[in-house]
Amino acid sequence: MSTKERKLGKRWVHRPEGSNWGEFGDSDKIGRLNLLTPDKVKQGLAEAREGITFCLSLPLDFPGGTVGNPRRHPPRLFGAVHGGQCFHNHVRRSPDGRIRSVVCDDAVLLSTQYSTQWDSLAHVGTEFDADGDGVAEIVYYNGWRGGVDVVTPLPRLGAQDWEQFEGVTAGPLGIDTMAATCVQGRGVMVDLFRHFGREHQRVGYDALMRILDEDGVCVESGDMLCLWTGFDEILLEMNKQPDPWRMHNSCAGLDGADARLLQWITDSGVVALISDNRAVEILPPVPGAPSTLHEHCLFKLGVPLGEQWLLSPLNRWLREHNRSRFLLTAPPLRLPGAAGSPVTPVATV
Incomplete structure (x- = not known):
């Protein structure tokens, strides 16, 4: 990349195939949240007809232990x-x-991504030749650079695991940037549990389109898409004593290796993907998968991911009242530099 281009604020010459880098501006930091316009907020407010509210957060000491992720510890x-x-x-x-x-x-x-949480756009990047010079560098959404914008200091001698990298920052893509948008708009619920029960099932494009059609769920640009799988109830049943097999082999999740599903996420204009399961998609991906949903959403599109949300009470109410839409208010902690955050989302119907 030329000196002139850097002075003009350009961080990339080439953008990844299928990405939307630059479409919200060369310095964009919030990705698809740009589509949470005042009109979308008003659409969400229009769904708050009964004044009934739902807390969509698990207690933050769930799931318990480190079975879900060994680097994430209970508070x-x-x-x-x-x-x-x-x-x-x-x-x-x-x-x-x-x-x-x-x-x-x-x-x-607190491990910021232990329980009910948001992934910021700094949570997943990749090595990609954004400069077009034949050398891949660590980059995140819209070309923000690892080591320049997303910074990790050298470990301190003698420090413990939880202390040695003190001072990390996700920089412009930090969760505080997301928090400043307020993250309020229209949520749309998809009931995967109704179709798959607790079967450990990868849900691709064909299955998701069939479910949307059968259940009469309409997803529009600017919506926040929620997927209830029943995994939140499994977490509560295990009562902070998680069984490894159940943790990793229960309930549905999206198939991040399905190219048509990823293209639908691109075309749909959804601003966030949210689930009660561990990762929205089922991880690890199938062997040989060219990408993951995390990479597609966080790195290419700037679509934040919400994981381990408590969706079951809200989903039941919506189904009983033949509805799928609601007002969703879900700002993360305004914690400067963090790559993820606990969240206590509120749905109003």
């Missing part, structure tokens, strides 16, 4: 400490010894 909650004192049930007294107040402050050590 550790502890009392805030100052001057050697734990400020939990901490009695504050006046100079004459009378109790003025009792205080509870706490702190948490």
Whole structure:
């Protein structure tokens, strides 16, 4: 890439095949969330007819253990400490010894993608020759660079696993950039459980189109697409004692190796894909798969992914009332530089 092009803010000469890089501007950081326009927000608000709300988050200490992902740990909650004192049930007294107040402050050590969560656009990139010079470099959505924009410091000597890379930043693609958009609009529910039960099934283009047609579900550009598989109920049943086989062999998920499904995601204009399962798609992909849904959505299209959401109560209500659309409000934590975030989404019907 020429010096002139860098000065003009261009980060790439070639974009990946099938990507939308540049379509929202050379400096775009939010991808398809650009389609959450005021009109789309009003469409979502129009679905809030009854004023009934649903919390779409699991308790953040679910699923329990590290069976789901060995690098993601349950949250550790502890009392805030100052001057050697734990400020939990901490009695504050006046100079004459009378109790003025009792205080509870706490702190948490949290894997940001442990439970109900968003993947930011910095969660998955790839090595790709964006410069067109024959040398692949680490790049993320819209050409933002690993080591330049998405930065990991060198490990500190003697540090523990949870300390050694302190100071990482996802830069312009961080979850705080997503949070600033407010992430509010129209959600659309697809009930995969109704068609597959708890069968571990890869759902490709043909199956998804059949389900949308049979259930009368209409997906439009700017919608946030939710897929209920029944996996959230399995997580709750295991009660933080997850069984490895059930964790990795239960319920449906999208087939990220199905090229026609990926093209439909491109053509549909959906701004986010959300599921109650572990990864929206079933991972690992089939052997020899040229891509994954994560790469297609996060790296090529700028479509954030929501995983391990609590969708079952909302899905039941929608089915009982012959509806599939609702108002969805789901901003992540505005945590500067994070590549993912816990989320407590709210659906209103």
